[in-house]
């Protein structure tokens with residue numbers, strides 16, 4: 356990892372430690388003085404950064420670090436609003452990746468189809484279970500997945516997953532191996548981390 360040492364590092368406004376920008380959340384300030392979460396790091400202008408942690412966002416707001424970072428251009432910020440907005444951004448990124456996985460044929464949905472595919476060991480890189488899946492089905496899939504070493508993540512509702520996939524309710528989604536699967540795991544881990552802190 357010597358190469359990463361040469362990359363420009365950024366400081367978290369909360370804990371003041373430096374990190375590779377990839378590990379941090381970027382913020383920009385709108386012309387109206389609103390601090391915006393720039394999760395995809397695409398918005399123009401001066402950026403400020405925090406860790407993907409509720410505590411760091413809280414500390415940055417408490418210590419008025421956003422005001423300082425944006426040189427007085429930022430209006431009042433609320434840690435609650437920033438965190439909610441961050442959670443929404445990660446959630447929408449995950450939904451869009453699941454949509455891409457469907458389009459590229461890297462996805463199987465529905466408890467029966469996923470269960471059937473789970474009889475061969477390399478079918479999925481990960482499994483997504485809706486938060487409102489029935490306990491019986493959820494436990495069955497989790498135990499089978501655990502046996503095969505496939506990680507399971509809880510995300511969204513069966514209605515929202517179904518809607519995204521152009522179906523009725525879908526409480527289980529299996530993602531096949533590939534680049535998208537790795538991105539989805541990464542975002543789901545981030546989601547679990549930040550949303551789990553509520």
Ligand SMILES: [Zn+2]
Nearest residue numbers: 367370406411
């Ligand atoms: Zn931090």
